[in-house]
Amino acid sequence: MGTLGFGVIGTGRFGQHYTRLLREIQGVFLLATASQHENNSEALLENPDIDCVVIASPAATHFEYIKKALKNGKHVLVEKPMVTSAAEAEEIKILIAKSGKIFMVAHQYLYNDYIRALKARIESGDLGEGANINAEHLYPGPIRQDVGVFWDAAPHEMAIIDYLFGPSRVIYAQGIARKVSGAPVDDYVSVDVQFENKVFASLLYNSASLQKTHRIVLTASKGTAIYDDMADDKLKFNLGKEPVIEKISAREPLRSELEHFTSCVRNNTLPLTDIDHGLRVIKNLEMVYEHLN
Structure with a gap:
């Protein structure tokens, strides 16, 4: 080709x-x-x-x-x-x-080298059993007219959780959605989510924030991992001793994503984020959104 x-x-x-x-x-x-x-x-x-x-x-x-x-x-x-x-x-x-x-x-976060390093740590057993996630995704607009902050930003966390812990459907969700800035769609969402594989996530989204924050804290039986997209040291682990900073020579995620796509086209292979992955994410998003008040 x-x-x-x-x-x-x-x-x-x-x-x-x-x-x-x-x-x-x-x-x-x-x-x-x-x-x-x-x-x-x-x-x-x-x-x-x-x-x-x-x-x-x-x-x-x-x-x-x-x-x-x-x-x-x-x-x-x-x-x-x-x-x-x-x-x-x-x-x-x-x-x-x-x-x-x-x-x-x-x-794109599934093509992010820091998220991939986090997955490697999870699979190695370094963090232990169980998973409780706290995620904040705040940014100063734009306020979209077609979908609110949940459908705009929550696909990131739903895709990351699917990638880190494997396919699992949402079995419980409870939260609120608000139009804080007077927007026609929700611009503030806070929700707790339980997955069938026992992963629990507490998620906060705000598209009317004064500054950008994207932070994921993962707590398991042996330690904690913190991914902070805005920090210089984006990935840290606390495994019972001194905090460890994961040093990575990271590539631009969108570049890795595009190169993966072109490779799949050339070799006729399934992408990491194929339709089955996408369908799982959409089903979980829909399930959670239905339980926002």
Whole structure:
């Protein structure tokens, strides 16, 4: 397989990151970009020279763009949330099977070297048994019009938990969702979640915060791990002695994500974040969202 032709739908912050990286990665060529405002997505999706489509548009548009891309014979990489309901995700799964194309969800933290190092520690047994998670994801907007802060930010934690501890469905959730800033959608969510595999998570989201915070604290029987995306030392462990800072020469997660996607397309292999992973995440998100007051 020669050079892969790419198109990017969505020209916001993430769309701009993808276009930058696609101009830097070898073996790919960015042929076109499109946005809702310019109404040029149809031409991109029907372009026979485009092999792969990256969908980084607003969440409410993902379902239709995914369907059109697959029906036009494109491999698809879609930003989170993949779609906004389990019913949509199930329909996408059927279309993927019919198309024979590679489909991947852009859950970028699963391509983050610090999260991968955390998974290695868990699998080594260093942290012991059980898992209690406290996560805070706060940021100063933008306030989205199509989905609230839960559907915008919680896919990260749901994907990370699925990755770290294996597939498991939500069996209990209780929390609140608020429109603190007067937004048309929720911009503040606090929720406790219990998974079937006995992982417990307490999650806090706020898209009207004055500053950005993304912190995950994992407590198990032998120690604690802290991932702080905003800190210089992003991953620390306390295993009963002095705190240990995990020193990693980390790559840009989006670059690793894109390179994984292109490798899967070239080798016709399933991505780490394939439709089955994406479907589990959407089902758990939907279950939790239904229990927010």
